[in-house]
Amino acid sequence: MTSPAPEDVDVVLPCxxxxxxxxWVLDRxxxxxxxxVVDNGSTDGSGDIARALGATVVDEPRRGFGAACHAGLTAATAGIVCFCDCDASLDPALLVPFVREVRDGSADxxxxxxxxxxxxxxxxxxxxGNLALSLMLRRRTGLRLHDLGPLRAARRASxxxxxxxDRRSGYPLQMVVRAADADWHITEHDVPYLPRSGASKVTGTWRGTWQAVRDMSRVLAEAPAPPETAAAPSRGGSRR
Structure with a gap:
């Protein structure tokens, strides 16, 4: 399976x-x-390791998953941007068909x-917690998604x-909610999820999960954007 054109894809890895x-992650x-690699205040030399392995490192001192993801998005220059966790629980190589789907216009x-x-x-x-949020998302947007996971791809400008x-745990959900409000075509595909390396910073504990649910519930309470201000998909057209 061939990868899409190299200059078209940036992969944001909050770290x-x-x-x-x-x-392992960078090799994949x-x-x-x-x-x-967005270094979100690491104290274990992650930034230096990433640089030594050839990655572009973006420093984001403001703590928060959303802060790291958005710093990566704003630093990206490619037409298509992907997101992936940096803890070896997800394989970045799985993004190849995701990118193909965005590029050919079958999904936004x-x-x-x-x-x-x-x-x-x-x-x-x-x-x-993920199941509860998926059901709440369905009621809010009509989307029948099963997961709000971090592996994803879309066009940068869109x-x-x-x-x-959102600059906390609600960032991935806010992306989906606002995309749905803008009538994007959103698709979902199964991916293997491996035991992560090291300790989870978000959902590894009940407290972390509860905080994430609180952040995301706040996002779901946002009023939908008016049709005239919603960001339309770059490919145009309503396909949801």
Whole structure:
């Protein structure tokens, strides 16, 4: 399976103390794609390791998953931007068909539905929180998605036009909600989800999961954008 043209894809990798996982993750980025590792205040030398492995490193001192993701998005220059966790739980190589789908216009936003592989890949409390949010998202937007996972691809200009404002755990959900309000065509595909390397910063504990659910519930409470101000997909047309 050939990768899309190299100059077209940037992969945003939010990173907080992922020194152990970085070599594997960066090795799995498709050849020619640019890895943007967003160092979100690491104290384990993650930024230096990423640079030594050939990645472009973006420093984002403001803590928060959304802050790191958005710093990567604003630093990106490619036509298509992907997002992937930097903890070795998801394989960046799985993004190749996602990018193809965005490029050929069959989708505006492609998401990975996580399928746990082995014990410990996805704690029960994190799965329960994700399920609850998926049901709330369905009521809010009509989208029948099963997961709000971090593996995703879309066009950079369209993502920037969504004017995403959340800088915490609600960022991935806000992206989907605002894309749905703008009538984007959103697709979802199964991806294997591996036990992460190191300790989770978001959903590894009940407290982290609860905070993430709170952040995302706040996003769901936002009023839909008026039709005249919603960011239309770059390809145009209503296909949702």
């Amino acid at each position: 907080l103390n992922e020194a152990e996982a970085l070599p 980025v498709p050849p020619g794609w640019r890895a943007l 936003l492609v998401l990975g539905r996580r399928r746990p592989q082995g014990r410990g890949a996805w704690p029960a409390h994190a799965r329960a 993502l920037l036009a969504l004017d995403l404002t």
